[in-house]
Amino acid sequence: MSQYSSIPESSSTPESGSVPASGPSPASGSAPAADWGAVVGTLRAAGCVFAEDEARLLIEAADTPAALRDMVAQRVAGLPLEHIVGWVEFCGLRVAVDPGVFVPRQRTGLLVRRAAAQAASAPGSVTGPAAAGPAAGPAAADPTAAARPVVVDLACGSGAVGMAVAALVPNAALYAVDIEPAAVRCARRNLTPIGGQVYEGDLYAPLPDRLRGHVDVVVANVPYVPTDAVGLMPREARDHEPRVTLDGGFDGLDVLRRVAQRAGDWLVPGGQVLMEIGEDQADAAVGALTGTGLAAAVENDDDLHAWIVVGRRQR
Numbered sequence: 001m002s003q004y005s006s007i008p009e010s011s012s013t014p015e016s017g018s019v020p021a022s023g024p025s026p027a028s029g030s031a032p033a034a035d036w037g038a039v040v041g042t043l044r045a046a047g048c049v050f051a052e053d054e055a056r057l058l059i060e061a062a063d064t065p066a067a068l069r070d071m072v073a074q075r076v077a078g079l080p081l082e083h084i085v086g087w088v089e090f091c092g093l094r095v096a097v098d099p100g101v102f103v104p105r106q107r108t109g110l111l112v113r114r115a116a117a118q119a120a121s122a123p124g125s126v127t128g129p130a131a132a133g134p135a136a137g138p139a140a141a142d143p144t145a146a147a148r149p150v151v152v153d154l155a156c157g158s159g160a161v162g163m164a165v166a167a168l169v170p171n172a173a174l175y176a177v178d179i180e181p182a183a184v185r186c187a188r189r190n191l192t193p194i195g196g197q198v199y200e201g202d203l204y205a206p207l208p209d210r211l212r213g214h215v216d217v218v219v220a221n222v223p224y225v226p227t228d229a230v231g232l233m234p235r236e237a238r239d240h241e242p243r244v245t246l247d248g249g250f251d252g253l254d255v256l257r258r259v260a261q262r263a264g265d266w267l268v269p270g271g272q273v274l275m276e277i278g279e280d281q282a283d284a285a286v287g288a289l290t291g292t293g294l295a296a297a298v299e300n301d302d303d304l305h306a307w308i309v310v311g312r313r314q315r
């Protein structure tokens with residue numbers, strides 16, 4: 001599997017990990033045994049390595065036998081399991097993910113962990129109610145009110161990253177942006193109930209101006225697959241995730257460079273911008289961040305096969 005791809009071909013369980021470990025029988029017990037065996041057999045014949053886990057999820061998701069047949073047919077045709085059942089398990093949360101929206105990958109847990117640690121240790125830049133809701137304004141406006149860290153999830157897709165950071169840092173004021181209308185709709189479904197604000201547009205452009213210089217954390221899992229490598233990705237990704245979610249340009253770092261260029265305008269001094277990268281992009285990514293005046297370093301998690309670049313506004 002390419003280092004850039006997270007979803008294997010439909011013959012195996014997505015790395016995105018919506019399939020929790022389970023026993024070989026339907027968890028709900030609602031599906032007749034005949035359905036269970038037939039679904040497992042059909043999925044296995046189609047090449048699904050984790051056919052029993054997938055069967056259990058499909059059976060749980062289907063309201064009627066006709067719906068189940070339809071879902072199995074979609075899976076056999078190569079649709080990502082997450083798009084069929086409508087959710088993915090990410091960082092211990094159930095995140096809604098709609099067709100046409102990037103399926104969060106488990107490796108992005110590193111980005112979440114590091115962004116949450118930074119947000120939790122930030123002094124806080126705005127005031128407002130102690131929930132992951134919109135902030136009232138810069139903390140200096142009301143020195144008696146509790147300061148809250150401002151977290152911006154740029155290129156948010158389903159909003160999974162922001163949602164997971166907010167679960168770890170409940171007093172964060174969360175803002176999210178994506179350029180794709182389908183992603184924005186999906187992110188609103190995930191983030192509005194926890195008080196997050198979701199905007200549609202190009203990177204920082206739609207953010208409220210009052211956040212300039214007050215953002216503690218920009219967390220941005222932007223597209224970082226080099227254009228030539230997109231065609232090598234598993235079919236599920238190529239066919240079912242829009243190109244704008246994957247293609248990062250010639251060396252994969254076009255969007256990362258644009259995020260880096262403007263980060264200093266939005267971050268509070270000491271604030272950080274964190275982005276996921278491929279292992280072989282580490283030097284170029286550090287160069288892109290230091291070139292804008294940020295201090296930068298790469299971190300990785302061997303177990304997750306994950307790499308991130310972290311930039312810090314120095315003053």
Ligand SMILES: C[S@@+](CC[C@H](N)C(=O)[O-])C[C@H]1O[C@@H](n2cnc3c(N)ncnc32)[C@H](O)[C@@H]1O
Pocket residue numbers: 102103104105108154155156157158159160161177178179180183201202203220221222223224244245246255
């Ligand atoms: C790799 S996906 C990551 C989605 C989400 N952050 C996650 O980890 O699940 C990249 C996302 O960036 C969005 N995107 C691409 N270019 C963008 C831009 N210029 N401004 C805002 N979002 C953009 C895509 O629509 C896609 O949802």
